[in-house]
Amino acid sequence: MTTNPPNLRPDLAPAARMPEMPRSNQPTIGMVSLGCPKALVDSERILTRLRAEGYGISPDYSGADAVIVNTCGFLDSAKAESLDAIGEALVENGKVIVTGCLGAEPDYIREHHPRIMAVTGPHQYEQVLDAVHKAVPPDPDPFVDLLPASSVQLTPRHYSYLKISEGCNHKCKFCIIPDMRGKLASRPAHAVLREAEKLVDNGVRELLVISQDTSAYGLDRKYDVNPWKDREVRSHITDLARELGQLDAWVRLHYVYPYPHVRDLIPLMAGAGSNILPYMDIPFQHAHPDVLKRMARPAAAAKTLDEIAAWRATCPDITLRSTFIVGYPGETEAEFQTLLDWMDEAQLDRVGCFQYENVAGARSNDLPDHVPAEVKQDRWDRFMEKAQAISEAKLVAKVGQTIQVIVDEVDADAATCRTQADAPEIDGNLFIDEGFEDLKPGDIIPVEVDEAGEYDLWGKRL
Numbered sequence: 064m065t066t067n068p069p070n071l072r073p074d075l076a077p078a079a080r081m082p083e084m085p086r087s088n089q090p091t092i093g094m095v096s097l098g099c100p101k102a103l104v105d106s107e108r109i110l111t112r113l114r115a116e117g118y119g120i121s122p123d124y125s126g127a128d129a130v131i132v133n134t135c136g137f138l139d140s141a142k143a144e145s146l147d148a149i150g151e152a153l154v155e156n157g158k159v160i161v162t163g164c165l166g167a168e169p170d171y172i173r174e175h176h177p178r179i180m181a182v183t184g185p186h187q188y189e190q191v192l193d194a195v196h197k198a199v200p201p202d203p204d205p206f207v208d209l210l211p212a213s214s215v216q217l218t219p220r221h222y223s224y225l226k227i228s229e230g231c232n233h234k235c236k237f238c239i240i241p242d243m244r245g246k247l248a249s250r251p252a253h254a255v256l257r258e259a260e261k262l263v264d265n266g267v268r269e270l271l272v273i274s275q276d277t278s279a280y281g282l283d284r285k286y287d288v289n290p291w292k293d294r295e296v297r298s299h300i301t302d303l304a305r306e307l308g309q310l311d312a313w314v315r316l317h318y319v320y321p322y323p324h325v326r327d328l329i330p331l332m333a334g335a336g337s338n339i340l341p342y343m344d345i346p347f348q349h350a351h352p353d354v355l356k357r358m359a360r361p362a363a364a365a366k367t368l369d370e371i372a373a374w375r376a377t378c379p380d381i382t383l384r385s386t387f388i389v390g391y392p393g394e395t396e397a398e399f400q401t402l403l404d405w406m407d408e409a410q411l412d413r414v415g416c417f418q419y420e421n422v423a424g425a426r427s428n429d430l431p432d433h434v435p436a437e438v439k440q441d442r443w444d445r446f447m448e449k450a451q452a453i454s455e456a457k458l459v460a461k462v463g464q465t466i467q468v469i470v471d472e473v474d475a476d477a478a479t480c481r482t483q484a485d486a487p488e489i490d491g492n493l494f495i496d497e498g499f500e501d502l503k504p505g506d507i508i509p510v511e512v513d514e515a516g517e518y519d520l521w522g523k524r525l
């Protein structure tokens with residue numbers, strides 16, 4: 064993990080933005096949220112519940128009566144960071160409740176930090192709340208602590224993650240998420256849509272749809288149908304996306320696996336009258352069929368280059384983002400070369416790459432022929448060189464084009480924006496450094512691109 068760019072580390076999360084200062088004597092909780100966007104959504108849910116019960120949310124350790132640490136346990140490096148965060152919270156505050164993925168290993172945590180007050184696993188919201196009630200009893204003021212109209216968000220107000228399901232039915236050998244988070248459990252479509260609508264009503268201009276396996280959404284519910292407004296909606300990703308695309312916000316799909324029915328999403332991305340962005344985040348992980356088989360990947364036999372060509376035929380502007388693992392056990396030079404050749408053909412817009420790392424409990428640890436560290440590093444360098452060259456060429460091709468951007472931040476020097484091809488936190492930015500002073504976060508404006516860098520663009524307002 065140490066060789067990955069920081070913005071691709073699943074154990075890094077955006078800093079929490081706390082909504083308001085607590086009233087005096089209000090029982091107050093602090094939150095340290097580590098891990099991926101899915102864990103961030105869990106943190107938001109916990110904070111929303113706590114605030115509805117009358118707790119204040121403290122932006123620092125000193126103002127908190129207790130601290131919740133929402134941990135990541137995906138990789139050894141993420142576990143180490145989680146343990147550090149727990150240690151820091153113990154030193155700075157003393158009353159610490161641990162939850163999240165690493166919470167699935169309570170003995171491991173207690174071995175390092177015996178003084179913690181409670182440990183709960185991922186998405187055990189009720190148990191976290193019980194632990195908080197025990198540590199710091201609630202004391203709501205009925206005149207002040209009304210249920211807030213908007214939920215607590217740890218992302219900036221103009222974009223929000225929207226979690227549609229939890230868990231995963233697959234058993235990729237390098238992954239322990241199904242052990243930690245369980246099997247696929249999808250939310251009913253009308254519940255997702257209600258939340259999405261509320262977020263948009265509260266000013267959210269971009270929804271980031273997340274799950275472990277977005278294309279599988281609804282499979283566990285047997286794609287049941289529920290009433291929504293004057294119609295019925297099936298809990299299937301195509302139907303859900305069609306409805307989400309009607310909202311007044313950009314909708315970005317993450318963690319989509321290339322199952323055949325994904326083809327049905329592409330017309331929504333290409334068509335007028337839908338706000339589903341022409342952007343797909345698909346974790347391919349590798350291109351050689353034998354490596355994919357050894358990984359036990361879903362859709363391992365899919366002819367992904369054909370799929371990509373078909374998607375681009377329907378939606379020429381589609382942006383494809385993916386992540387890959389190099390140096391997976393048994394990966395030969397020829398298999399790696401297949402991946403490089405595949406990249407030449409696939410011409411993906413955005414790419415992240417991880418060097419394979421053993422994760423405690425993962426089945427891939429026992430595979431033969433682990434790749435030496437220096438070979439992994441060499442392959443990572445070669446892969447990233449290619450990916451960067453593709454990304455750069457794609458960005459240069461945008462110079463002169465007029466595109467829509469969403470404003471993320473405005474400071475004294477520039478407005479930091481994103482194009483439809485850029486997801487927050489993981490992709491690049493477009494900067495406007497002239498005539499930006501009246502812009503504000505969440506504005507969506509047309510821009511002419513006038514300069515391209517390795518990952519970022521510059522543009523001027525029209």
Ligand code: SF4
Pocket residue numbers: 231232233234235238239240241275276361
């Ligand atoms: S699809 Fe594979 S990598 Fe993704 S969460 Fe499921 S088991 Fe893990």
